[in-house]
Amino acid sequence: MLEIINLHAKAGDKQILNGINLTVHAGEVHAVMGPNGSGKSTLAQVLAGHPAYQVTEGQVTYMGQDLLELEPEERARAGVFLAFQYPVEIPGVSNAYFLRAALNEIRKSRGEEEIDPIDFMELVEQKLALVQWGPEIFSRAVNAGFSGGEKKRNEILQMAVLEPRLAILDETDSGLDIDALRIVADGVNQLRRPDKATIVVTHYQRLLNYIIPDRVHVLANGRIVKSGGKDLALELEARGYEWLAEPAVTA
Amino acid sequence: MTTAYLEDFESFTRTGGGRAGWLEELRQAGLERFRKGGFPSGKEEDWRFNNLAGITGTDFRLAGADVSGVRPEDLRPYLFAIPGVSTLVFVNGRYAPALSTPAATPSGVTVRNLAGAFAAHGDLISRHLGQYARLEESGFTALNTAFVKDGLFVHVPPAADTGPLVHAVYVTDGRADGAATHPRNLILVERGGRAAVIESYIGLATGAYLTNCITEAVVGQGAFLEHTKIQRESEQAFHVGTTHLSQGQDSRSLSFSISFGGAIGRNNLDMVLDGPGIESHMFGMYMGRGRQELDNHTSILHAHPNCSTREIYKGILDDRSHGIFNGKIYVTPEAQKTDAKQTNRALLLSDTARIDTKPQLEIFADDVKCTHGATVGSLDPVAAFYLKSRGIGRARARKILTYAFAAEVLEEIPHESVRQQLEAVVMSRLESLAEG
Numbered sequence: 001m002l003e004i005i006n007l008h009a010k011a012g013d014k015q016i017l018n019g020i021n022l023t024v025h026a027g028e029v030h031a032v033m034g035p036n037g038s039g040k041s042t043l044a045q046v047l048a049g050h051p052a053y054q055v056t057e058g059q060v061t062y063m064g065q066d067l068l069e070l071e072p073e074e075r076a077r078a079g080v081f082l083a084f085q086y087p088v089e090i091p092g093v094s095n096a097y098f099l100r101a102a103l104n105e106i107r108k109s110r111g112e113e114e115i116d117p118i119d120f121m122e123l124v125e126q127k128l129a130l131v132q133w134g135p136e137i138f139s140r141a142v143n144a145g146f147s148g149g150e151k152k153r154n155e156i157l158q159m160a161v162l163e164p165r166l167a168i169l170d171e172t173d174s175g176l177d178i179d180a181l182r183i184v185a186d187g188v189n190q191l192r193r194p195d196k197a198t199i200v201v202t203h204y205q206r207l208l209n210y211i212i213p214d215r216v217h218v219l220a221n222g223r224i225v226k227s228g229g230k231d232l233a234l235e236l237e238a239r240g241y242e243w244l245a246e247p248a249v250t251a
Numbered sequence: 252m253t254t255a256y257l258e259d260f261e262s263f264t265r266t267g268g269g270r271a272g273w274l275e276e277l278r279q280a281g282l283e284r285f286r287k288g289g290f291p292s293g294k295e296e297d298w299r300f301n302n303l304a305g306i307t308g309t310d311f312r313l314a315g316a317d318v319s320g321v322r323p324e325d326l327r328p329y330l331f332a333i334p335g336v337s338t339l340v341f342v343n344g345r346y347a348p349a350l351s352t353p354a355a356t357p358s359g360v361t362v363r364n365l366a367g368a369f370a371a372h373g374d375l376i377s378r379h380l381g382q383y384a385r386l387e388e389s390g391f392t393a394l395n396t397a398f399v400k401d402g403l404f405v406h407v408p409p410a411a412d413t414g415p416l417v418h419a420v421y422v423t424d425g426r427a428d429g430a431a432t433h434p435r436n437l438i439l440v441e442r443g444g445r446a447a448v449i450e451s452y453i454g455l456a457t458g459a460y461l462t463n464c465i466t467e468a469v470v471g472q473g474a475f476l477e478h479t480k481i482q483r484e485s486e487q488a489f490h491v492g493t494t495h496l497s498q499g500q501d502s503r504s505l506s507f508s509i510s511f512g513g514a515i516g517r518n519n520l521d522m523v524l525d526g527p528g529i530e531s532h533m534f535g536m537y538m539g540r541g542r543q544e545l546d547n548h549t550s551i552l553h554a555h556p557n558c559s560t561r562e563i564y565k566g567i568l569d570d571r572s573h574g575i576f577n578g579k580i581y582v583t584p585e586a587q588k589t590d591a592k593q594t595n596r597a598l599l600l601s602d603t604a605r606i607d608t609k610p611q612l613e614i615f616a617d618d619v620k621c622t623h624g625a626t627v628g629s630l631d632p633v634a635a636f637y638l639k640s641r642g643i644g645r646a647r648a649r650k651i652l653t654y655a656f657a658a659e660v661l662e663e664i665p666h667e668s669v670r671q672q673l674e675a676v677v678m679s680r681l682e683s684l685a686e687g
Contacts (some may be wrong), residue, residue: 072639
């Protein structure tokens with residue numbers, strides 16, 4: 001589904017990604033871990049097309065297309081979803097309006113008709129159960145005045161409604177208490193499908209107790225320095241990142 | 252360029268001015284002041300960002316008394332469906348009873364047109380009219396005072412149980428193209444009373460005309476006034492208006508100033524906190540396009556201790572439009588424990604739009620909390636990315652974020668019907684934004 005080859009990217013003058021290679025198949029969950037500043041969030045944002053980053057080298061192929069050629073909205077319409085580490089507040093624009101606008105853009109791009117408002121409400125009501133929210137969330141403005149945990153839940157709600165093929169969760173677990181973490185993880189798990197893939201970017205192993213990954217990758221200095229199965233996350237929890245970071249610097 | 256106004260004054264006093272005594276003196280004083288000083292010039296500090304040539308270079312003759320050119324259906328898009336609202340319509344500066352729908356007011360409360368209120372309330376009016384809008388403040392005030400005739404009059408006596416909700420609509424129609432109107436409003440809310448007043452300035456004319464309006468509002472001890480000014484003049488018109496808000500001890504006010512129209516649209520908000528323990532919230536929002544010049548001058552005088560003011564003004568400027576924000580906060584040595592916060596934000600949607608912004612804090616007390624913040628910018632690229640990452644295209648994302656910028660002010664308006672109308676105006680303005 002996704003093939004990243006030798007990806008280099010910078011923000012301003014600062015080189016952050018130094019040759020990422022990663023292949024994700026449909027049905028898989030990959031965890032990308034690493035210390036602060038290793039480039040794991042940058043990787044997530046580059047895949048979604050964040051304007052602050054410039055790709056300087058390498059290729060990303062998604063569903064047979066050159067992902068880097070696409071505008072962020074085109075990537076979204078093609079099924080890429082980034083759950084933001086810091087979701088943006090949009091005062092005055094209700095969640096219902098925002099979600100419906102997004103869903104309709106995606107449907108239009110697939111040649112489908114706009115969703116009927118009543119069907120839309122029914123759809124969202126089902127999805128609300130995933131994040132254990134009531135319908136009052138519809139009329140609230142997007143993320144405005146939301147707590148950190150509420151913002152993350154809203155990302156999962158959006159993901160559930162938009163049904164991406166490739167979901168990228170950028171530190172969705174940071175700042176969550178254990179209950180919110182469970183809600184978020186349950187939401188992600190219920191969306192696992194053989195035709196979909198998920199990349200979970202996280203600093204801590206904790207989230208991976210709830211979302212069991214197929215593969216775990218460790219980033220240091222903008223490169224994947226180690227890959228393994230789900231046990232690698234536990235090893236990192238026990239040993240920290242230092243034993244992996246050193247060789248990468250000299251490599 | 253004042254001769255035309257002087258001629259009009261002569262016929263005005265001869266034929267229609269009416270009322271002898273104090274009112275005649277007040278008008279005469281206004282005229283004298285205008286004769287001597289004329290219109291403000293760009294050399295004056297308060298007007299240095301303005302280009303007033305469109306006003307001073309034209310003779311705007313006093314609008315005629317014909318109110319028959321406006322039909323009820325013309326007004327429908329501008330009215331509010333709020334239960335209990337009294338709607339008073341003024342056409343080309345004159346009260347139009349046939350278009351107005353006054354509601355029953357609580358006992359002792361008066362809501363009517365000023366010209367009709369002199370007979371019963373002459374003493375009360377004479378004690379207040381012209382006491383807050385001083386002739387020396389500008390040539391516009393002097394000129395308005397010279398032509399005082401009609402406008403809104405609201406009186407809430409002390410400790411009235413319930414307050415009125417009033418919508419005053421000032422319409423200029425095609426018959427007043429090239430003409431001037433000088434609406435004059437007086438709002439008196441006495442001790443412990445409350446009132447909500449919405450003023451809408453509407454242009455049904457498409458040409459150039461001048462609206463030169465003044466509102467004097469007095470909020471007594473422990474009283475509450477909600478005041479909203481909506482400016483939807485023609486985009487060729489000139490609108491200069493001043494709202495004076497004089498507040499007594501422990502009173503509260505909530506004010507909005509929303510501007511969409513005018514080749515020049517200038518709002519002055521002059522707030523005097525004339526007692527301790529006052530709380531005031533001021534919100535402003537303006538949207539300019541083409542070559543519009545939209546100007547908000549606010550002045551807050553903290554003259555007593557323990558008063559708090561919150562001021563948030565936001566502007567959205569497209570094309571070659573020009574925004575001006577001047578926010579003065581003056582804290583006298585007596586006004587200890589003043590808590591004043593001013594925020595002014597402008598969103599520039601094109602490279603040729605511009606804003607002049609000038610916070611002006613003069614603080615002579617030492618135990619105060621006064622802050623101001625001004626930001627000027629374009630849309631936040633991270634916010635735009637957030638919308639795009641959900642599949643929303645660039646043009647639509649721009650509209651949504653611009654709308655959100657305005658909504659932060661509009662959301663504070665307590666009447667849903669007012670909010671909805673204004674949101675719809677913002678939406679329709681955004682639809683006309685250049686794609687891409």
